[in-house]
Amino acid sequence: MPAETRTDTASRLVKASPGAVYNAFADPAVLSRWLPPKGMRAKIERFEPHPGGSYRMILTYDDPSGASGKASADSDIVEGRFVALDPGQRIVWEVGFVSDDPAFAGTMTMTWRFKEVRDGTEVTILCENVPAGIGKADHDAGLRSTLENLARVIESA
Numbered sequence: 001m002p003a004e005t006r007t008d009t010a011s012r013l014v015k016a017s018p019g020a021v022y023n024a025f026a027d028p029a030v031l032s033r034w035l036p037p038k039g040m041r042a043k044i045e046r047f048e049p050h051p052g053g054s055y056r057m058i059l060t061y062d063d064p065s066g067a068s069g070k071a072s073a074d075s076d077i078v079e080g081r082f083v084a085l086d087p088g089q090r091i092v093w094e095v096g097f098v099s100d101d102p103a104f105a106g107t108m109t110m111t112w113r114f115k116e117v118r119d120g121t122e123v124t125i126l127c128e129n130v131p132a133g134i135g136k137a138d139h140d141a142g143l144r145s146t147l148e149n150l151a152r153v154i155e156s157a
Contacts, residue, residue, distance in 0.1 A: 008136065010143035011124040016154045018088040018114040018121045024154055025049070025091055025112070032057075034149035037142035039063065040076075053082045055093075089114055103133030123147060 014021055024030050026049055032042040039062050046056040059076040077098035084092040091112045097104040108129050115122040125143050130136075 005128065006130040006132075006136065008127045008130050008139050008143060009125060010140065010147055011122055012144075012147035012151060013117065013120055014123050014147075014151045014154055015120040018116050020154055020157075021114050021121045021123055021150070022088050022091070024150060028055075030153065034153040035146055036149070037145035038149075049082055049085060051082055051084060055080045055082070083109070097131065099133075101133055104131045106131050123150065 024034065028044040028047040031047075032044050035057075036042040036059055040059045041062060043058045043060070044055065045058065046054060048054050055078075057078045057080070059078065061074045079096045079098060081094045082091070083094055084090065093110045093112075095108045095110055096106070099105070106129055108127055108131060111126040111128075113124045113126070115124070125147070127139070127143070130139060
């Protein structure tokens with residue numbers, strides 16, 4: 001019998017066009033400013049934004065004393081692959097976490113959808129096959145934080 005899989009999702013209105021939201025994913029310097037949830041920072045080591053391209057990102061906790069990183073005590077290493085890039089519409093990533101802990105094994109698919117609405121763009125993140133080691137409450141809070149960061153960076157540009 002296959003293990004249960006979990007899907008998490010979050011949405012937020014961003015007061016910008018779908019194209020502007022999409023472009024916030026295209027520049028690794030901009031992406032590293034908004035993608036990490038509150039309490040973390042990102043360093044992007046590899047970034048090949050085309051279907052089949054890959055990326056590698058290190059997420060480091062600002063306060064290592066309370067951290068429980070997947071790769072080390074204070075960091076997560078994310079190995080990702082771009083599955084689809086549809087400008088102004090959606091981006092699909094496959095994400096794997098570098099960890100010795102089997103609770104973080106597997107590939108999570110993250111689909112980012114951009115829907116034009118009257119006041120801007122509704123951005124929705126759909127995370128499928130979320131590893132069991134990622135607590136639902138923590139993940140939900142992280143997704144909301146990431147969307148808040150995205151809105152802040154784009155809306156202040």
